[in-house]
Amino acid sequence: MPEGQRADARRNYERILAVAVDEVAAHGANASLEQIARVAGVGSATVRRHFPSRRALLEAVSHKRIEDLSDRARELAGTGESRATLLAWLNEVVEYSATARGLAAVLVPDGGEVEPAQVNGCAAALEDAASPLLQDAVRDGAVSSEATLADLLALIAGIAMATEHYPDPAAQAHRLFQLAFTGLAPQH
Structure with a gap:
């Protein structure tokens, strides 16, 4: 305000x-x-x-959740195996997005005619806080160098929006995110 x-x-x-x-x-x-x-x-x-705008209202509603997720990313940075640490944080984002209705909508661009910095303040805050997690995982060869946090947040937002009407949206969102993160190939 x-x-x-x-x-x-x-x-x-x-x-x-x-x-x-x-x-x-x-x-x-x-x-x-x-x-x-x-x-x-x-x-x-x-x-x-x-x-x-509706986005401004949703961002204000989601502000505390975004702060909490950003703080959590900073807490996790450098604390363990890079892929596992990144995955742990992403799973928290999935949980928030699937259970906090409206959060997923502020993680993706709205397509309006606004300045890029204003398009996605919530996603930008998460990207800034979590970039060390992704950088560590890329450096360790645990995640593709082509992956960006914007990609991962868009994936999570899409999954959260697609599962919001399931009887247990969080469980379904986690299942789909795990499938996307591990890939379709069977694990040996």
């Missing part, structure tokens, strides 16, 4: 965000902005003033 806002504007922002967290948890990335405004007791224009 921008510094220097009036106290009532800060209260509106906080109330809108609290309601949005609940609505996104219940309805996912397509939670109704009008319903959020109604429950928060503000007009739709007030919601749009604080959150000019």
